[in-house]
Amino acid sequence: MRLFASAPPRRTTDRLPLVLAAVLLLVGGLLLALPDRAGAAADTLISQGRPATSSSVEDSTFGPEKAFDGNATTRWASAEGVDPQWIKVDLGPSATVSRVKLVWEAAYAKAYRVEISADGSTWTRLATETAGNGATDDWTGLTGTGRYLRVYGTARGTSYGYSLWTVEVYGTTSTTPPPTGAFTVVAAGDIAAQCTASSSSCAHPKTAALAQRIAPSFYLTMGDNQYDDARLSDFRNYYDKTWGAFKAQTRPVPGNHESYDPAGAFSGYKSYFGAIAYPQGKPYYSYDQGNWHFVALDSNTFDDAAQIQWLKDDLARNTKGCVAAYFHHPLYSSGGHGNDPVSKPVWQILYAARADLVLNGHDHHYERFAPQDPNGQATADGIVEIVGGMGGAEPYDIETVQPNSQKRISGTYGVLKLNLTDTTYSWQYVGTDDQVKDSGPTYTCH
Known part of the structure; x- marks a missing residue:
């Protein structure tokens, strides 16, 4: 039936x-001659x-x-x-x-x-x-x-x-021109624990393999790329064996663990990534792809007046119709770290510039939020935030569900697959078993 x-x-x-x-x-041939066909x-x-x-x-x-x-x-x-x-x-x-x-x-x-x-x-x-x-x-x-x-x-x-x-x-x-300039980006944060593929419980080799299977235009990382102290030797022994396979196509930002290096804060991170992470001589930078403007920020130094002024100037110069920013510490999160007010001034700047999307790590789970303003009020012209900290580090539990949180997943390693066009964006959270665990709505850029 x-x-x-x-x-x-x-x-x-x-x-x-x-x-x-x-x-x-x-x-069928006879019916084609009839008016109702x-x-x-x-x-x-x-x-x-x-x-x-x-x-x-x-x-x-x-x-x-x-x-x-x-x-x-x-x-x-x-x-x-x-x-x-x-x-x-x-x-x-x-x-x-x-x-x-x-x-x-x-x-x-x-x-x-x-x-x-x-x-x-x-x-x-x-x-x-x-x-x-x-x-x-x-x-x-x-x-x-x-x-x-x-x-x-x-x-x-x-x-x-x-x-x-x-x-x-x-x-x-409809007569509306179809979206153009479509491309795919893979994103993840909190990646390389000190383990290798020889251990079945080691997750970052699996997320790296998944990221490569998706074959995006490029890769983003949202900080804490290497655990625990982000030494150069650890980057070489762990991260480089997995996510390092597509290092040249990666646009990273640092997390708090990159600042723990005994050789000096961010020493191993800077030595490993070099100009890839410092293309403009600073740990924050921007670049364009299609009709998208991407802003990579160092949320460890949001109290640095130079970075804040650079962000304002960068957004003022932007001519692209869609804006995405990514940094480590989320303003809103239902995970163990919870909300981090250090990011609020940056959100205020991004919101004023009509930014569309913010990607974060720090909390080791996946979560998506409805569009909201810097004060956490739901609004159609707000910013969509996604926490994507399941790149390989030990998962965190969901603790206090925040307003406007639409979906939360903990315990399932995976990556974000971002589907971007000249006017829209959507995404999927894909697990290391190649299964889609969540799909976000399709949004139109502001």
Whole structure:
């Protein structure tokens, strides 16, 4: 039995007997001449090349974008043996969907839903399959409006995962130009404990491998890159063996542990990263990617007037439409360290400059907050803060849940996968098992 949110859509499958298929082809040809078929003939493919995300991937060669690249020989594949799984496409600010065509690989869904959403959080069902047999499912006669469409698999047809050669979404879109300049960034804080891959409990080799599988444009670190005292010898013995594999693509900031080096505060950090961490001669710097302006700050020295003045001047010069800042100490956190008021003056500057996103570490958990102002008041023009301190250090418990905290995860190591365009941002918290543990909403830059 199939359940529908509106009038039942029509699904065809390429597993029909040849004679029946021939009859349907003949009837379909005759129906094309009828007036009420004119609209269906005008359906336009609106999903090809659009930004895509998924609950998991088998590995980086089977990313969700492969189902929307127009190439019939590439595919998305989820992690094996786990239900449920999903794949989602961003169709643009507003789309009306009339048809969805799914070309399954051998790892198909026995049961799944086709759903649409305006915000990526609340979903409306367009079609439901409860007895899928793979190959091609062509859902026609659909009626749905929204920005995001996803295929949500609830039961696998095999012992493997879910895999789609192609997802084609047909309909119409608004005249608003689609987001451009899309790129991906991986971020994490609190990374290299003094252990190696020879220990099964050592987490930073696993988060490093995950970060490499995602294959982003570049990597961010939010401090406490090396434990416990961030000596140069420790960087070489631990961090360099894992996250050091993509050191040249990393844009780090220091945490409080970098200041503990007996050879001098930040000595090992500065010696290891060199100009990568000090591109402008200071432990704070900025750079651009697409329509994004990134500001990397040293929250150990937020009382340094020179850094504060530099930040004001840097933001005044910025010409990009989206702004992200990252530093170690979070203004708001539900973890063991809790809220850190040292960051409030910086938040006030960022808020006045209409910054969009702040990334932090320090507390060893994952947490996301709704947009808020420096005083912790929820507001649509506020800053979204994410704590991402699960890069490898021992997890901290959630202690006092703060206002505007929307999601908290402790005990699961992973990284942030940031999906950025010229006008929007969203993210996923991905665990070292390649499973998506949380997905943030899609926000439009201020």
